[in-house]
Amino acid sequence: MLISGIPSKIGDCEKLMQYELGQSDDLVFHKFDTVKGGALVVFIDGLVNKDLIDRDVMTPLKSAQFDGNPTLAVKTPFKDICDVKQTVESILSGNVAVFYEGFEKALIAELRGWEQRSVEEPTAETVIRGPKEGFTENIRTNTSLIRRKIKTADLMIENLSMGLHTNTKVNLVYIQGIVNRSVLQELKKRLSAIGSNVDAILETGYIEQYIDENAFSPVSGIGITQKPDNVATSILEGRVAVLCDGTPHALIVPELFMSNIQTAEDYYNRSVYASAMRLLRLFGLFITVMLPGLSVAIITFNQEMLPSVFLTSIISASQKTPMPVSAEIILLTIMFELLREAGTRLPKAVGSAITIVGSLIIGEAAVNAGIVSEPSVIIVALTAVSSFMVPNLFEFALIYRLFYWILGTLMGIIGIAAGFFIMMTQLISVKSFGVPILSSFSKQELKDSVVRFPLRRMVFRPVSIVKDNVRKKTRQFSDKRGSV
Amino acid sequence: MSKRLHALLLVCILTPVLLTGCWNQKEPNNLAILNSIVYDLRDDGQYRVIAEILNPSGPGGQEGGGGKSPNLTAISQAENVRIALAQISQSIESILFGSHNKVRFFTESFMQGDMPAALDFLLRDHLTDETPLMVLIRAQDPVEIYSASLGLSDTVGDYIDKLSKLQAKNMPKAVFITTLDFIKDYLLEGKEPVMGVVELVECEEKSTSEDKTGEQGGKEHGPKLQYEGLAAFREGRFAGYLDGTETRAYNLITGNLKSAYYSIAAGDGVTVLEVDKAKAGITANVDGDEISFDIQLNMNIGVIEEGGTVDVSKDEPLDVIESAFNAMLIKELGAAVEKVQHELKSDIFGFGAVLRMQHPETWKQVKEQWNDTFSVCPVRISVVSDVDRTGEIKEPFLTEDQ
Numbered sequence: 074m075l076i077s078g079i080p081s082k083i084g085d086c087e088k089l090m091q092y093e094l095g096q097s098d099d100l101v102f103h104k105f106d107t108v109k110g111g112a113l114v115v116f117i118d119g120l121v122n123k124d125l126i127d128r129d130v131m132t133p134l135k136s137a138q139f140d141g142n143p144t145l146a147v148k149t150p151f152k153d154i155c156d157v158k159q160t161v162e163s164i165l166s167g168n169v170a171v172f173y174e175g176f177e178k179a180l181i182a183e184l185r186g187w188e189q190r191s192v193e194e195p196t197a198e199t200v201i202r203g204p205k206e207g208f209t210e211n212i213r214t215n216t217s218l219i220r221r222k223i224k225t226a227d228l229m230i231e232n233l234s235m236g237l238h239t240n241t242k243v244n245l246v247y248i249q250g251i252v253n254r255s256v257l258q259e260l261k262k263r264l265s266a267i268g269s270n271v272d273a274i275l276e277t278g279y280i281e282q283y284i285d286e287n288a289f290s291p292v293s294g295i296g297i298t299q300k301p302d303n304v305a306t307s308i309l310e311g312r313v314a315v316l317c318d319g320t321p322h323a324l325i326v327p328e329l330f331m332s333n334i335q336t337a338e339d340y341y342n343r344s345v346y347a348s349a350m351r352l353l354r355l356f357g358l359f360i361t362v363m364l365p366g367l368s369v370a371i372i373t374f375n376q377e378m379l380p381s382v383f384l385t386s387i388i389s390a391s392q393k394t395p396m397p398v399s400a401e402i403i404l405l406t407i408m409f410e411l412l413r414e415a416g417t418r419l420p421k422a423v424g425s426a427i428t429i430v431g432s433l434i435i436g437e438a439a440v441n442a443g444i445v446s447e448p449s450v451i452i453v454a455l456t457a458v459s460s461f462m463v464p465n466l467f468e469f470a471l472i473y474r475l476f477y478w479i480l481g482t483l484m485g486i487i488g489i490a491a492g493f494f495i496m497m498t499q500l501i502s503v504k505s506f507g508v509p510i511l512s513s514f515s516k517q518e519l520k521d522s523v524v525r526f527p528l529r530r531m532v533f534r535p536v537s538i539v540k541d542n543v544r545k546k547t548r549q550f551s552d553k554r555g556s557v
Numbered sequence: 558m559s560k561r562l563h564a565l566l567l568v569c570i571l572t573p574v575l576l577t578g579c580w581n582q583k584e585p586n587n588l589a590i591l592n593s594i595v596y597d598l599r600d601d602g603q604y605r606v607i608a609e610i611l612n613p614s615g616p617g618g619q620e621g622g623g624g625k626s627p628n629l630t631a632i633s634q635a636e637n638v639r640i641a642l643a644q645i646s647q648s649i650e651s652i653l654f655g656s657h658n659k660v661r662f663f664t665e666s667f668m669q670g671d672m673p674a675a676l677d678f679l680l681r682d683h684l685t686d687e688t689p690l691m692v693l694i695r696a697q698d699p700v701e702i703y704s705a706s707l708g709l710s711d712t713v714g715d716y717i718d719k720l721s722k723l724q725a726k727n728m729p730k731a732v733f734i735t736t737l738d739f740i741k742d743y744l745l746e747g748k749e750p751v752m753g754v755v756e757l758v759e760c761e762e763k764s765t766s767e768d769k770t771g772e773q774g775g776k777e778h779g780p781k782l783q784y785e786g787l788a789a790f791r792e793g794r795f796a797g798y799l800d801g802t803e804t805r806a807y808n809l810i811t812g813n814l815k816s817a818y819y820s821i822a823a824g825d826g827v828t829v830l831e832v833d834k835a836k837a838g839i840t841a842n843v844d845g846d847e848i849s850f851d852i853q854l855n856m857n858i859g860v861i862e863e864g865g866t867v868d869v870s871k872d873e874p875l876d877v878i879e880s881a882f883n884a885m886l887i888k889e890l891g892a893a894v895e896k897v898q899h900e901l902k903s904d905i906f907g908f909g910a911v912l913r914m915q916h917p918e919t920w921k922q923v924k925e926q927w928n929d930t931f932s933v934c935p936v937r938i939s940v941v942s943d944v945d946r947t948g949e950i951k952e953p954f955l956t957e958d959q
Contacts, residue, residue, distance in 0.1 A: 373582050376656060381590060381715075388586055389613035391584070391586040482582075
């Protein structure tokens with residue numbers, strides 16, 4: 074059927090729509106007669122608010138006062154479209170299409186309404202101080218959460234449609250005037266390159282993998298968050314956020330390495346405490362990445378580094394166990410990962426029981442049975458606990474932990490030193506959309522990297538990201554008098 | 558990409574190959590931690606090695622004792638030290654791990670034997686290091702030191718190690734010489750090395766360990782270790798001992814004295830003085846063929862106790878105390894120098910090194926027979942002392958009125 078426009082006869086309209094949309098169970102074709110002529114309402118059941126259709130579309134059309142002009146009768150904002158393809162797309166994304174005898178256009182009313190989760194506290198990024206709200210699966214809700222925090226005309230929300238079959242709505246959120254334009258251009262270039270060339274975009278994870286330039290690096294240059302305040306902070310520092318309909322996870326580019334050990338809460342707490350927490354997290358990262366390898370290296374190669382008393386304890390513990398220290402550590406690590414994975418997939422209540430009780434009981438039993446020694450359990454437990462301090466660097470920690478374990482087992486402390494050199498070389502070479510991810514350690518950005526200076530001292534945005542308007546539009550405070 | 562990959566592969570492959578010295582992986586449960594070791598030379602020319610090894614299931618270990626001894630001693634003898642060590646390793650079916658060794662004990666007979674060869678072994682073996690203390694045992698049978706009663710420590714190695722780390726300030730009559738110190742002195746031209754001395758003395762007062770509840774066997778009542786004095790060496794062989802007082806003089810002259818207490822009779826009672834900040838300077842004088850040395854000592858002293866009625870807050874009585882102290886010290890130092898020059902004939906003070914620095918030409922002429930030349934050199938000693946602390950009360954507790 075080669076028809077490009079909407080037919081004038083209502084029966085042809087129905088046939089056309091049935092041909093275009095197919096025979097799905099949830100498709101609703103409601104044909105009725107008004108006082109002037111026939112009308113057809115097409116929508117997908119479950120995606121629309123039927124009460125509103127009834128109130129704003131059906132009732133006015135069916136009323137006795139209807140004068141034959143549907144554009145005057147329909148009581149809700151609408152668009153009229155002549156193109157069949159656009160009409161079909163609109164229906165599929167949850168709009169209501171109204172056809173009228175002799176009108177030759179489709180009236181598209183936005184009366185979407187479907188079941189959705191309300192704004193809740195995200196399970197991953199919980200905070201003690203600061204807003205608790207998190208993104209939902211609805212992109213409009215998410216953009217509204219951001220706009221409620223940044224009420225300026227400079228806040229830009231650009232729309233893209235991605236995925237050949239999914240037609241997913243993707244929004245780029247940034248602040249005009251602050252955003253790094255080359256990053257924005259690069260991002261748009263990469264997004265349009267995937268655009269409709271991929272089958273489906275179901276989550277930001279798809280986008281992340283398609284636009285990531287460091288596919289083989291354990292640390293990615295793309296940040297992920299579920300919290301609108303994190304997005305707000307990031308875009309105020311010149312970054313771009315990518316929201317995707319259907320997922321509460323937003324992407325942030327460019328992402329620096331140090332952002333992983335920083336939290337939004339750091340800016341809500343006092344700077345000394347926040348700095349201490351950052352140092353602690355950095356130490357936690359060190360522990361979770363290096364401890365297993367380092368301890369294997371010291372215990373099996375460089376025993377002279379341990380005090381005699383400590384070494385005797387280790388010897389006395391490992392005399393009862395059959396395996397080498399290195400094997401104990403890797404087995405316990407694998408066991409912990411098993412429990413952790415099991416705990417994540419299980420329902421919440423059972424999950425925590427599995428992780429905590431499981432590891433405790435199995436660890437204790439393994440020690441009592443003489444399969445592993447206590448020091449190994451302590452090392453692996455400490456490693457595992459520390460890994461939760463920097464959840465964003467989970468992949469990074471896992472891969473480098475294994476790397477250091479191999480080096481520590483084969484070459485001892487020299488291997489660890491060589492590994493550290495390789496790791497630093499790798500980290501330094503990683504760039505996120507043209508920004509080196511370790512640029513937080515440059516002189517200009519030290520006020521907000523490992524430590525955080527008081528807010529009144531932080532007058533510059535990160536210079537590696539922001540190119541225009543580097544100085545914040547904050548009034549300059551003098552420390553002593555409170556104002557200049 | 559392929560270039561980078563190749564470079565990475567090259568690094569990964571070459572690093573382990575180039576670091577072959579690190580292929581010495583040792584599982585901890587195969588280790589026997591050496592805590593102290595005794596080198597002995599028997600009359601029949603056999604070398605005897607006694608190793609004190611920490612017992613991992615002893616009090617240091619995890620089981621919290623359980624009646625097991627904190628250490629075990631393994632003894633072996635063979636034609637050389639290395640074989641004896643190998644035999645010890647074999648007898649305890651573990652790898653003897655020397656990096657935790659705290660003390661190297663030597664016997665007189667060992668040190669009268671071929672010491673350069675022993676030092677060569679200590680330095681050549683890549684698993685021995687330079688940190689352990691070197692101590693000479695002055696006892697009939699060196700094994701006895703392992704049955705001596707100790708302070709709060711479990712093992713002899715820990716006991717000596719803690720003395721050197723915590724108590725060196727309170728022990729002016731002892732020297733703590735690490736292997737590195739010893740070797741430095743040994744190689745330095747114009748100075749002979751010394752070594753700490755440990756001997757077994759019978760416990761006179763048993764009241765200190767009379768606490769019956771804490772007793773375990775007869776160890777508490779055995780002889781106790783006394784770490785005092787020094788052993789002097791001459792040309793690589795043991796030369797003789799200095800006793801505690803002479804060792805204190807040695808420490809003063811070499812500038813190693815951290816703190817010492819002296820009691821002198823000045824006025825009508827005994828005054829106890831504390832010496833710290835002692836500075837010693839040795840000057841070599843060459844006059845024709847005659848070489849002589851001046852020892853100048855500058856020290857600050859404090860009054861710790863005034864047993865008589867001397868008012869130490871006044872200048873005049875202090876002068877009396879100072880001159881009495883100086884005279885006493887000159888006598889003590891003189892006696893020590895005399896003994897070293899004429900009896901030991903070993904330049905442990907480093908006079909030769911001073912001469913080498915101040916008069917290098919003269920040194921070249923005399924260095925061949927230095928120990929003989931040194932023993933006849935006149936030595937002048939001068940002491941300048943200054944009482945700079947007299948404590949928190951001015952007048953003596955016992956005044957003349959009482």
